[in-house]
Amino acid sequence: MPDPAPFRALLGPAGWREGADAAGFTRDWLDRYGAAPLGVALPRDTGQVAAVMRLCAEQGLAVTPQGGNTGLNGGAVLSAGAQGIILSLARMTRILAIDPVEYTVTVEAGVVLAALHEALGEQGLTLPLHLGSEGSARIGGLIATNAGGSHAMAHGMMEAQVLGLEAVLPDGRVWDGLRALIKDNAGYQLRRLFCGAEGTLGVITRAVLRTRPAPVAQATALLTLPDLAAAVQAGAFLRRRTGEFLSALEFFPELGLALLLRHVPLPRPVETRGPVYLLVELATSIPGMGLEELLEAALADLLEEGSVTDGVVAATGAQRAAIWQLREELPEGQRREGAQIKHDVAVPVGRLPEFVARAGAAAADILPGVRVNPFGHLGDGNVHFNLSPPEGRADFGGLAGALSDAVYDLAVDCGGTFSAEHGLGQSKIALADRLRPGAERDMMRAIRHALDPEGRMNPDKLV
Template sequence: MSHAIHDRAFRDLLGSGGVVDDPERISTYVTDQRQLFTGAPLAVLKPATTEQVADIVRLAAHHEIGIVPQGGNTSYCGGATPDASGRQIIVSLERMDKIREVDPLSMSISVDAGAILKNVQDAAASAGLLLPLSLGAEGSCRIGGNIGTNAGGLSVVRYGMTRDLLFGIEAVLSDGTVVSDMRKLRKNNTGYDIKQCFVGSEGTLGIVTGAVLRLAPLPIRRSTAWLKLARGVPLAELLALVRRESAELLTAFEFMTARSIALATDAMTNPPSVCAGAGGAVLAEIASSSRHLDVDELMEAVLAEAIESGWIEDAFLAQSGSQRTAMWQVRETIPEGEKRRNGSVKHDISVPLSSIQRFLELADTQVRSYDTDLELSVYGHVGDGNLHYNVLVPPDADRVEFTKRIESSLSLQLYDTAAALGGTFSAEHGVGRFKKHLLERYGDFGRIAAMRRIKTAFDPADIMNAGATVRPLRNATLA
């Protein structure tokens, strides 16, 4: 079947608005977020309904055309990028962006998978509720992609990952069958929890088209503090103190090194006058939906205890909404600061909380032994054991070549250290195309075998995002 015939068949299904044919527009879909790889899709399709998604899948399956589901195309691991074969289509969910229902009493929101995360947050807030999922890319990432990567973000320490926020799901399987399980139930013990199969699957099992998400009471009082850390501070013990003494109201505990802070402030027009202590800095926030709780008083008492312990050199409480926003802007601008400096080689490390300090010590030794001239940007959601341990690309280096060199050498040393401490190479970025070899290197044999069996059961012909995450059994190199 020729390209022209394929194009006509897809247009018959979707109408002219459902097929992207402008080369300039197509270019925004075919390159990954970090601009490390550009694919060559047969077509870029934009269905408007679940029924159209099912029609696309059935047609593609009949002609053995591969499918790459795409939300906001914000994957750091190439999970939404087609290969170079010209035998895959991109199915973008961006037209499927409706808020289907907000149910304040059930504390849930039902949405299309193409809904932008920020828009879902706003819809929840308009009903006096909170969608706890919060990411740096929330203005462009979409719910289907959040589910596909089990996105984490800034509030995992209190509310959990995307997996913990998912009540129900709607998805299209590789033969066009629609799985409709859009229930708002906290308890639903009726056999296999099928929706959880799609969490972290990165489009390899089917296309998520809708979701029901758990909401929480909307915080109306927040206390935000900037902590200048003493050298050698035991981060896990400091975190444990803050969590315990704040009565589990801690919503964020973000660690930043001095270099990461400098990168962010250099990229800001009006940066706040905040800096790191000898051990870096932490942005901590507690929040409450109660009108009766003085969270600033609570935070001050917690910090007084931490300062007395010698773990904190100094601490500053945001005195206004604008000060709070400025503190958060520093944290959220770090990735942009890295990008402006020629980018970074990203290491999305996860280790047990008790091993964070040990990882930082061992990793620092490894980096210095590898190349004393390397600069690091280290920050992350240490409240949940996630560190973004990034190696800065030298200003005069070719970013792609430098990335390849580091990822084939130093990166493996860092991942070895994380694995030895009971951690992993991907905390929240997923596996995608770029980290599939790492899954095979570090993954448990039995777990990978189970993943391949699931992939084979859902997608025996391997048309759903082939080349990402895991191979089905028939193509597996590991038996």
């Protein structure tokens, strides 16, 4: 019988919550998942995490690590039937060291990304990871889900920023891999394996991350294009022309923009309407590079050859913010429209037009009139292929499952993945079992069982 008393004694009232006091930790962001835990542990340091893990081992309890609880797939709350605790890193928020010579930062896992951006900015540094939830998402969760965002095309996902990790293993032992090293090939790359492991191998408690000199100049444009194929070609052209400076290439369709402007009163930066828009951003940490001129010259060539039909380069910081706001609030526009189905998939960049066309046709076959809003990261092929019901209808009429299956199947059929940057959590576990190659599934099961033989780490997630 699980006994909360030792947790209460270990952690005190600030570090252990039960029942109503645990609200805010037990359900996921979208309020779709979350069984009641024995309690929520809020340790204040690695030693307390280890002690909590030992107590769970003694009592045979499951452990679900939780960062900012911003995940969309229910990965950071308990699955139905699991008997265990939530281990929140929300009190481990210290930035331990910023080293401007090494370009590293050492943090506790509970540091919020926006807070880290602010602290780094004061030293002229940046961590090139930007996503919508950065005001709540915590570093440990960003590592555990191998977060992506809009700058992954230039700087890689979270895994590319991780130099060293400290984690507490299922039996309570502390793994000290907190080394500030780019090159560290002393056996398997455990630091990489923990990225995207969604808390199934242990609890990340501290990390050393790479930083870079902060940008001092940016140039941002919004383009209108005749179709997605033109956008892919324009992206390849911009890579050649703007090289090291190209930091973001985001795309969205007219439908997404129209839904947003229907619900949120914002100006249209470009006069010519879609069907496709491309947000382009260049950034540099070097003064005097003339990014605007570089971007304008490239756009002039694209306009002249007709692959871009209209475009505007932001002339002020306010214009730049207005362009980004369209991209960042796109999901909010669709949310306010009513029912929706979200998909986080990726395909090879060159096959984006094929995927979007085929998935759109398949969705329309299943539910005529369904509204398709594919947007995302052109630079890395990650598309949020989100759906709204036909105009005037409140729901998908029981076809949501069939629609999702079609989208995921086609992503895989186009050489892509059914899970790009949001992880699997609980919501994609059956999907993963269906679509993962058998050899891949077997390897993942074997690794998980090898490192957590009792199966107590975040059960019913990932594999």
